[in-house]
Amino acid sequence: MIISRYIFREILYTLLAITALLLLIYISHRFMAYLVQASAGDLPATSIFQLLALKLLSDIMLILPLGFFLALLLALGRLYKDNEITAMAACGIGVPVTSIISLGVMFAVVIGILSLLLAPWAERKMVQLQTQLKAAAEVGGIAAGRFKGFSHGKGVFYVQTIDTDNETMHTLFVQVNLPHKRVIMVAKRGYQIAPAGEMFLVLVDGHRYESQPGSLSYVITEFAEHQIRIPKRLDISPQNQREAIPTGLLWFAQEARLQAELQWRLSLPLSVILLAALAVPLSYTTPRQGQYAKILIGILIYLIYNNLLNVARKWVERGDLPPWIGVWWVHVGLLFIIVVWFYLPLLKNGFQRLFKFPQ
Numbered sequence: 032m033i034i035s036r037y038i039f040r041e042i043l044y045t046l047l048a049i050t051a052l053l054l055l056i057y058i059s060h061r062f063m064a065y066l067v068q069a070s071a072g073d074l075p076a077t078s079i080f081q082l083l084a085l086k087l088l089s090d091i092m093l094i095l096p097l098g099f100f101l102a103l104l105l106a107l108g109r110l111y112k113d114n115e116i117t118a119m120a121a122c123g124i125g126v127p128v129t130s131i132i133s134l135g136v137m138f139a140v141v142i143g144i145l146s147l148l149l150a151p152w153a154e155r156k157m158v159q160l161q162t163q164l165k166a167a168a169e170v171g172g173i174a175a176g177r178f179k180g181f182s183h184g185k186g187v188f189y190v191q192t193i194d195t196d197n198e199t200m201h202t203l204f205v206q207v208n209l210p211h212k213r214v215i216m217v218a219k220r221g222y223q224i225a226p227a228g229e230m231f232l233v234l235v236d237g238h239r240y241e242s243q244p245g246s247l248s249y250v251i252t253e254f255a256e257h258q259i260r261i262p263k264r265l266d267i268s269p270q271n272q273r274e275a276i277p278t279g280l281l282w283f284a285q286e287a288r289l290q291a292e293l294q295w296r297l298s299l300p301l302s303v304i305l306l307a308a309l310a311v312p313l314s315y316t317t318p319r320q321g322q323y324a325k326i327l328i329g330i331l332i333y334l335i336y337n338n339l340l341n342v343a344r345k346w347v348e349r350g351d352l353p354p355w356i357g358v359w360w361v362h363v364g365l366l367f368i369i370v371v372w373f374y375l376p377l378l379k380n381g382f383q384r385l386f387k388f389p390q
Contacts, residue, residue, distance in 0.1 A: 034119065035130040038106065042134065046102035053094050054087075061086055082160065088153040089274070092145040092299055097333060099138055100306040103131070104329045107314035128311050135307025143300035147278045150296075154275035185209075188232075190221070198222060203234060205259060215240040216257065224258075232259040290354045291347035298340055298358050305365050306333070312372040336365055 061083055068074040074082075107126070119126075178189045191202035200221040207214045218237025223230065239252040273292050281293040309332070313325050339361045346352035 034124060035127045038110070038127060038131070039134060041106040041109070042102050042131075045106045046098055049101050049105070050095065050098040053098050054091075057090070057094060058083065058087065078160065082157065085153045085157040085160065088145075089150045089157065092142055092150050095138075095142060095145075096299065096303050096306060099135070099303060100310060100329065100333055101326070103307060103310035104314050104325055107310065108316050108325060111314065111316045126311060128308075131311055132304065132308055135304045138307070139300035139303040142303050146296045146299040151275055151277055154272060155277075158272050158275050203237070205232070205234070207259070211243070213242055213244060216259075218257070230260070233257070234259065287350050287354065288348045291344045291357070294347065294354075294357045294359070295340070295344050298362065301362055302336070302340070305362060305369065306336075308369050309365065309372070312369070312375070336361065339364075 062079070065074060065079045065082060069076040069079055175190055175193050178187055180187055186205065186207040189204040190200040193200050201219065203216075203218045203221045205216045205218075207216075216234055216237055216239045218234035220235040222233050222235075224233060225231070234257045235255070237254060237257065239254060239257065241250040241252070242248060273288060276289065276292070278293070278296060281289050281296075284290060284293070310329070313329055313332075316325060340358050343352065343358040343361050347354055347357050
């Protein structure tokens with residue numbers, strides 16, 4: 032019991048350090064991506080941290096299994112390097128395999144809660160937030176005094192000042208290039224509406240100038256109010272996002288893509304248990320090899336395992352693989368490798384006795 036608590040403490044300290052490093056890398060990457068979107072006007076800058084928190088909650092279930100696997104390899108590798116495992120063996124105490132796998136089961140419960148409950152909830156919240164921000168991004172992402180394109184480059188928008196209190200724009204310029212004519216509009220004021228999921232820019236007290244390409248003659252129209260439709264749908268349903276569908280709705284789903292999503296969510300906690308079992312024989316090193324001898328091999332195995340899970344998931348989605356086989360063959364393959372690795376010393380001794388010839 033004392034040995035198990037000591038090993039658990041070593042694993043926990045290493046897990047916290049590795050997870051902090053992985054989260055720092057992830058948050059930096061995501062923050063820069065959202066910052067680029069905000070600078071391009073595709074995302075309001077005030078919503079970056081809210082989106083970042085939801086995205087982190089959605090993806091942390093992918094980060095923690097890798098951190099736990101590396102923590103096991105590093106912690107057990109240090110015990111081998113410092114001959115602590117050798118001292119334990121001399122006292123008749125082996126590596127507490129059952130305790131380590133039990134720790135993996137407890138950690139798998141945490142990953143299961145994230146994968147089955149919290150991550151889909153975060154995805155739904157993120158889709159709802161992005162839906163609300165799409166209209167605001169067209170105008171909210173514009174700094175006063177700057178030109179901004181919209182409608183895939185077919186239009187240019189400019190506003191001199193923006194009143195953020197009542198979301199009203201002042202002194203507007205809009206140019207829209209249509210297939211057979213060019214339209215220029217100027218207005219004193221403007222605001223935005225989104226009825227029935229469509230986005231409209233409403234110009235108030237302005238003039239409309241319309242001309243044919245290459246022509247110097249204009250048709251001038253004065254208007255009190257003029258609406259411009261921005262062709263972008265705002266109604267993004269969470270049900271259309273596979274990752275946002277609640278897990279309870281996936282259990283009895285018949286669609287291949289939904290069955291693949293359910294198997295993927297169940298695979299994440301299962302992978303934690305399998306990786307915990309794999310780390311025990313994989314972490315064995317001699318003092319000369321050092322603490323980090325098996326890290327490269329462990330990362331390589333993890334990448335192959337994770338990529339095979341993604342490949343199997345795509346096969347199920349496309350119908351190339353029956354759902355009853357699904358992604359489970361990848362787990363069975365890793366389980367077979369774990370069993371072979373555990374009994375590898377016995378297999379080596381058996382082969383040596385089998386092929387040992389008399390002198």
